[in-house]
Amino acid sequence: MNRTIYYTFIGVLLAFLQVFVFDNILFFEYINPFLYIAFVFLFPVRELRFYFLFLAFSLGLFIDIFADSGGIHAFSTLTIAYVRLFFIKLYFRKTPVDYPFFSLQKEPFGKIFNFTVTLTVLHHFILFSLDNFSFQNFSSVILNTLYSSIFTLLLFFLGGFIFIKKQ
Amino acid sequence: MQQLISFIQKYKYLLFFIILQTIGIHLTIQNHSFHKSTFLNSTNFISGNLYEKFANIRDYIHLKDQNQQLVTENIQLKNKIAFLNAIEQTASETVITDSINFNQRYSYSTAKIVKNQYTKSNNILLINKGEAAGIENEMAVFNNKGIIGVTEKTGKKYTRVQSILNKNSGISARLKKGANYFGPLVWDGKDYRKVQLTDIPRQANVKIGDTIVTSGMSTIFPEGILVGTVLTVGDKNSRENKISVQLFNDMSNLRHVYVVKSLHKLEIKTLLNE
Numbered sequence: 001m002n003r004t005i006y007y008t009f010i011g012v013l014l015a016f017l018q019v020f021v022f023d024n025i026l027f028f029e030y031i032n033p034f035l036y037i038a039f040v041f042l043f044p045v046r047e048l049r050f051y052f053l054f055l056a057f058s059l060g061l062f063i064d065i066f067a068d069s070g071g072i073h074a075f076s077t078l079t080i081a082y083v084r085l086f087f088i089k090l091y092f093r094k095t096p097v098d099y100p101f102f103s104l105q106k107e108p109f110g111k112i113f114n115f116t117v118t119l120t121v122l123h124h125f126i127l128f129s130l131d132n133f134s135f136q137n138f139s140s141v142i143l144n145t146l147y148s149s150i151f152t153l154l155l156f157f158l159g160g161f162i163f164i165k166k167q
Numbered sequence: 168m169q170q171l172i173s174f175i176q177k178y179k180y181l182l183f184f185i186i187l188q189t190i191g192i193h194l195t196i197q198n199h200s201f202h203k204s205t206f207l208n209s210t211n212f213i214s215g216n217l218y219e220k221f222a223n224i225r226d227y228i229h230l231k232d233q234n235q236q237l238v239t240e241n242i243q244l245k246n247k248i249a250f251l252n253a254i255e256q257t258a259s260e261t262v263i264t265d266s267i268n269f270n271q272r273y274s275y276s277t278a279k280i281v282k283n284q285y286t287k288s289n290n291i292l293l294i295n296k297g298e299a300a301g302i303e304n305e306m307a308v309f310n311n312k313g314i315i316g317v318t319e320k321t322g323k324k325y326t327r328v329q330s331i332l333n334k335n336s337g338i339s340a341r342l343k344k345g346a347n348y349f350g351p352l353v354w355d356g357k358d359y360r361k362v363q364l365t366d367i368p369r370q371a372n373v374k375i376g377d378t379i380v381t382s383g384m385s386t387i388f389p390e391g392i393l394v395g396t397v398l399t400v401g402d403k404n405s406r407e408n409k410i411s412v413q414l415f416n417d418m419s420n421l422r423h424v425y426v427v428k429s430l431h432k433l434e435i436k437t438l439l440n441e
Contacts, residue, residue: 019217020217020221030286032286049180050180053180054187057187057190057191061191061194064194065214067284067287068198068284068293069198069287070194070195070196070197070198070199071190071192071194071198072191072195074190075188075192075195078184078187078188078191079188082184131287131289132288132356133195133288137355137357
């Protein structure tokens with residue numbers, strides 16, 4: 001339970017960081033990172049799944065309210081929160097028995113890299129497609145997804161190296 | 168019944184996921200229609216206030232730039248007064264200039280932008296005045312350099328503005344010189360320095376470097392507010408005849424704006440609807 005509160009707090013922190021810091025970072029004038037999805041990567045697997053899905057949705061909605069973007073962040077964050085379990089099974093080869101002991105920090109870097117890249121690209125692709133909301137300018141959706149994903153992942157791994165202690 | 172319950176038991180996460188996802192997509196679709204935005208937006212009390220706090224910090228850093236802008240505008244206005252005085256004093260036969268040619272029946276008020284967007288495909292601004300200060304829907308927003316947008320949704324203290332950098336935006340504009348050809352300004356969502364003027368008839372003589380101003384054909388914008396200069400003229404045989412317009416305004420650097428209330432809006436609208 002203690003860990004749940006801890007990670008909820010991290011979610012709130014990430015949301016505020018996103019709204020007031022990362023939304024103002026514009027690399028090459030239009031690429032900005034969406035680091036708040038790190039919450040989905042870090043939240044423990046063994047906790048209540050309803051609670052996790054609801055938190056992911058609220059986090060997205062919070063960003064949406066500040067960005068005036070309807071429900072696009074909520075939609076894409078919820079999607080990766082839901083499919084996260086599938087990718088944990090796929091990349092880390094975990095069964096439901098292992099979930100209580102699963103921690104992202106204990107896994108090898110290669111597997112973490114695959115896992116985060118897949119979820120980030122998926123999230124950004126849904127986000128930019130919904131933001132564009134038409135099939136025109138589809139190339140710009142792809143490009144935005146690519147550039148923003150690189151930026152987000154760079155920040156995520158840098159943040160990981162700085163703030164998370166290796167055990 | 169047993170089967171139904173076991174079905175729900177089995178797929179409870181998927182069902183929960185679908186319910187939340189439906190809410191998300193509903194909000195997204197609603198957000199794409201003008202005037203139908205839901206209650207979840209940044210005009211509300213908490214996010215509006217937070218944005219204002221951060222904008223105040225930013226304000227202090229940019230004081231010098233803003234002062235410079237105000238001084239430039241003051242000089243412009245002073246020149247205009249001097250010019251008008253000169254006309255008044257010299258003769259009854261005068262040269263007709265822009266400022267008196269356009270019969271302006273508008274009231275102006277000032278506001279500050281507390282949130283600025285220019286990188287998304289549907290950009291929105293937030294200004295720090297709302298219903299309490301007499302701001303209504305569909306009022307024009309501009310600054311000394313040119314047009315910025317149209318108010319879209321008013322809160323008590325804050326108002327959401329649809330930027331010209333929005334795919335739903337369609338402000339009517341025309342060439343400053345020459346014939347009165349007009350058409351809507353649209354944005355293709357690519358570069359925040361450029362907008363596109365469409366539907367200008369093919370016989371119109373458009374040259375690169377021509378000034379584009381608002382046409383006054385809508386009830387929102389007064390006539391003659393600056394927009395930008397013609398950058399490229401599209402292929403004349405294309406369907407839309409797009410003209411690329413370089414904006415005078417730097418949309419990434421906005422703070423003090425004017426909000427225009429059109430006093431004749433109701434009369435014009437009733438006449439048009441009859």
